[in-house]
Amino acid sequence: MTELYDGITQEDWLVELEKTRIPLRKHLYALWAYAGTPGTMLDVGCGNGDLVMRSRQIGIQAFGVDQIDLSGQGHYQDGVYFTHDLRTPFNLTTVEPQISTVDMVICWELAEHIPDYAHGILCDTCANHLHRSDMKHRLIFTSAHPGQGGTEHISSRPAIYWRDMFHKRGLNYLKQESMELALMWSIIDSPLYWLSANVQVFERG
Secondary structure (H helix, E strand, C coil), rough: CCCCCCCHHHHHHHHHHHHCCCHHHCCCHHHHHHHHHCCEEEECCCCCCHEEEHHCCCCEEEEEEECCCCCCCCCCCCCEEEEECCCCCCHHHCCCCCCCCEEEEECCCHHCCCCCHHHHHHHHHHHCCCCCCHHHHEEEEECCEEEEEECCCCCCHHHHHHHHHEEEEEEEEEEHHHHHHHHHHHHHHCCCCCHHHHHHEEEEC
8 A cells, every 4th residue: 555745545545535526626616716717727736636637627738746646546547647746846847748837736735744844845846837927827725724633734834834935936925816715715515614714826926
């Protein structure tokens, strides 16, 4: 059995992720209703890959990367899901040469599972894949805050910690958009209430 970042096995984590499959879709659909659907998207820490699959079904050129090996899953497609240890640098061009940056990067409730020493590497992965242009391209980031319950949270940090990390990488925190998306997420029918408490929206400066 494969052991992941924080000691849980891949098999056990897939069981945990299955419990959030439908609620996470609702949050993704609400994000699109708020921000519009991107042409390209990267899900950093895509888990069971469901959000990537849903995105592909409506025509978004979406990709997912996670330490979980999804090759045994029914929806797996070569060139769409990439198995990678996100404690180390990841570059989409090494596996998809035609794509270097995307319209939207999402990274939801992953960072608290990554040890402190690799936080900068994770932030590089998110920031480096976001388009550099004047168009409305966004990083939608959530991470557990200190004291939040959850499975195997080894390094929860306050929101300001991540804002500083992304600011150092050329991204600006968008307070108004973060508040508006948090409000939208808070009123949808979902048990994942912590997402609205943790969401932060960034753009490249």
